[in-house]
Amino acid sequence: MGLKTGLGSSDKKSALNVIYIVLDDVGYSALGCFGSEIETPNIDSLAENGLRYNNFNVTPLCSPTRACLLTGRNCHSVGVGFITEIDWGPQYPNKRGRISDTAATLAEILKLNGMATYMIGKWHLVPGHEAASSGPFENWPLSKGFQRYYGFLLAQTDQYAPDLVYDNHRVQRPDISNYHLSEDLVDKTLEFLTDHISVTPDRPFFLYLAFGAQHEPHQVPREFIEKYKGVYDKGWDEIRKERFERQKGLGVIPPYTELVERNPGIKPWVELKTKEKELFIKFQQTYAGFLTHTDQQIGRLLYFLKSKNKLDDTIVVLLSDNGGSQEGNWNGSINDSAYFNGIEESVDTMFAHIDEIGGPSTSSNYPKGWAQVCNTPFKYYKQNTFFGGTHVPLIIQCPQSIPDPGSIRSQFYHAIDITPTILDLLGIEAPGVYEGVPQMPLHGLSMLDTFTEPHVPSKRKTQYFEMIGHRAIWQDGWVAVTYHETGIPYNEDHWELYNVNKDFSQKYNLAKKYPRKLKELQAIWWEEAKRYGVLPLSDNPYRKGYEGLQEGRTTFIFYPGMAHLPTSAAPQITLSSYSITVPIFRATRTAEGVLIAHGNHSSGYTLYIKDNYLFYEYNYVGTVYKMQSSVEVPVDYSTIRFEFKKEMLNQGMGILYINGQQVGTLYMPRTLPFLISTEGLDIGRDRLTAVGTNYPVAEFPFSGQIERAVIELQDDQKDNQFLNKRDSIYINLNGTIIYL
Template sequence: MTRKFLLLMCCVIASTTTSFSQKTTKPNIILIMVDDMGYSDIGSYGSEIKTPTLDKLAAEGIRFKEFYNNSICAPTRASLMTGQYPHRAGIGYFDINLGLPPYQGYLNKESLTLAEVLKQNGYSTLMSGKWHLGKDSLCWPNQRGFDKFYGFIPGASNFFDIGDYGQAPPVILVKNNQKEKLKPGEYLTDKITDNAIGFLKEQQKENKPFFLYVAFNAPHWPLQALPEDIAKYKGRYDIGWDSLRAERLKRQKELGILSDNQHIAVRDKDVPLWANLTYDQKHLWKSKMEVYAAMIDRVDQSITRILSTLKELKKDDNTLIVFISDNGAQGGFSNSNRKPQRNTGPIGTPGSYDYQEQNWAYVSNTPHRQYKNNMHEGGISSPFIAWYPKLIKAGTIVQGTAHLIDLAPTFYALAGATYPQKFNGITTNNLVGKSLLPVLNGTATVTPREEPIFWERAGNRAVRKGKWKIVSTYPAYAWELYDLETDRGETTDVAGKFPDVVNDLSAQYFKWAERTGVVDYEKIKPTQPMVIPGQ
């Protein structure tokens, strides 16, 4: 055997070893999203709700004070899945077709999903939970890059099979394009978790990294929870929303989530004083929050199970976990005498069709103003926790100032994934977000970006650049201006004081709207506007 041949063989072996090492050391990625959960609803953001596993991830990872969503389900999921603004992805309004490509109500093919890109770059792609990105089967997860999917396609679902509690249809689920039903006695959050864990165990047979997206429906309406979880919170909310909000504000300051110099949102004038309610009214309202807390508690238990599986599979040391919410808590009705709608059983049971409502959502979104479907901070602000000990320093809290569009470039950078200019013969939309790696690895405390972050949905608009934010609420077109450096509660409109800032951000908004496909809502709004319970 010649020396030249031996040298050649050594080079081949070294090359193969390097290639295999690079392939097997790519990080696994788990993305967890909850539904309609407010900024302060987990322990590490100020809550009294028992979320020990999420709190552990926060203590061992990083929390952002400022992470933004798109204020409502489908547009948020469009940005999350594609790294595009929702109009650019085809879901500028909702999963309803308004007759124009930016408002077609399902993901277009120019906007690649996280699953499509990561799959092309050697990842197993798994999903369990809520899709809400197009009802037609051509748009379902398995057709948009996911190897395995379990969950439901539309925007909401009962958590129990309704059984003998009324006329509601059975819970229809989909597993890898095959429909099935939730069985009596099963709880949807547990089933989402069971399938996520099952997918992880099946994926263990494959010699490649995985991307797992877990999209919990909780704590979205209807308020339905397991009795043992509800029991943990019996009596906890007898103090009412006024005292509870004070507790959360105090805890947020102790945790470092809320700075002492920050102005908080003023008390919502539409929320009655707890002390003015009758005994029966208090009993009804505290029951709502007991169930809402139980639903979040069960999500945390589910994440515990997923982490235990990771450890069992010996993959916990090479997995990035990101946790967010799709929008703020849901406001709406605040009349304490309002009758429960469509209820055929007590709050929390399979017959319950109630929701948290404004009185408690006002607490959930502490310290922010407004609610889901609004562009003030209460509608678009989410907790953000990222855990990856190999990269992230434990116990870090940063300003962050990031948006859903930033997750795709972050995941691709971490995975060493190439984002294609063409996919299946179609020219793809360029990514518009920024990688969060500089913030995650500690070289920056704010996401580096030159361009502002923009929002529009159903005529509600906003722009965030640096410390400044302009916002307008439909049907008004006038801009409000807030200095979020000291006034994250958006208590003082300074538009009259800084007209140049308003004019500059407004001009940038209209340029963004033109290139993104945003249309004046008056020209496209449905003749029958979408009704959002609680709105």
């Protein structure tokens, strides 16, 4: 099928290229052109030559927004109502972690119409248990319309040592000095586009470039951090006020807007201790430097397009997937698994590593105080259905179709409306049937008339929001929204009401003043929820007990040579007794190295041989339990075994064996309750970043022979009766356990 023209346009216009640039966890005020002091000149140039939308919303979480963006449908309808690492099971078709075949992606549609399709960066639209190198591959980018892919499959990866996938296979990061993922992603982007325009210069392309930035870990070369030295010494209260005034001056917020109060729990900057201030400043310097570094990479892409005379023939759409993240908790974080295990890191412990923040030995994230600054002028954060989680910057540059570049548009639109706009611009209709599968209609509406008519009314009149029980409904400038407490019946949620046509920042709750309006909007939310598959509701994915390929499995056998296995597909050893058995052969006493490792510098475990002794290390978010065998590992064949015997909930005894002989014991007073690590599992080496504190070389590959590694889980999770007691734990918004 050839590319169709539309809107009475010429063949030249029909040959427009399309680029989506998706930033991660970038709140409404983070970009220079939306009021920030952070330098983003290349992104700002897109705004100067295009349009800024100041009333644009997304879902408050990564995967659902990406599903909306690529399909033009609501996230629950296509099966991506939550992050894809967790497949909620068949009883929750709205949260299966994959895009339904009834919702063809923009890449599939454009490929069908003759365009080349390239994807670079963060995918996050595959169930976690399908992200292993064995597939299945039906939900990887190449099966969803992209012809070439380079990036990472899940929510996050280390910027210095990423878990990279090229097309349908894992690859090692390029062996270059001063490596950084954002630079690598743009290197590969330019490689793909150079191949394309060199051989098929007249064929239009669709590029989907999704950075890992600004998702944690916040990691960037030191010079970018130093660039912001002194900038944040005045603290988050003053910076937020300055951004607010700058936003008014730029016109990205209405002149009547008022700044909301600090979110609950955020301390006034003047009340912080000196050590807290120093640490928190360093976290924000790192975030700012990371964003400026990302902007430089976008500049490289724009320069390439301009130098090849392609920029004027390309529509560029830049947005964030949700607001600034609260996942750094109150103090910030240098261990990326801490938040997901409900562990608050102490200021004193992190301060000892302050000079490492932004570097390869920490997985940094800023505290909630800076996250609200990121979301100025709004309240709350990513994961919440208030504007702090959903209201993000959108920039569209389309030189041939925008008569007043540099302008601002204030129509309310949503992530589902972008793809219908592109199809409208290109004159392409979404197919009613794709590869034999009947398609659900697009839920989005074209925004194309806003390109030429600054004040045309929005076609969108209603939009629902839902995330782990948090809910909101927007209709004609009114918003009803609730902050849901896990375990509380939904009919007991406290709803708030805002007239955002007059109260842009959601400062004044009108629920008591207009109770009828609130009830009307609540009823509309339930109607929209039924229409778009939001029901059944649930606020706790952890209790579902569905683990995809792991469901019902207690024995896992892995062989040497296996590719890096992401955590989402690795055995879930938390809150369980288990054993690891590794038969090996050592031809000489010099044979040593890692037998099995799961994790990174933040958390995880490793079993290895060094200097003829067997070692076991367990990293509990910076606290390392370590034991060494009492005897040497023999030359020739032997069987290495580690057992963990759980006591109480998350403590127990670790025991080392060589050929059935007990050679070491270690009492472990705390083990991780939910997530072993954000980094995965390896056999025979420790890829990416090291768990071990004692390796003599990178990866420390085992120089002997490994027959296999067998992990066996005991069925004692049923003893964790507390998991069903609401008053014993709090399940946070990612479905993880926080102890009270």
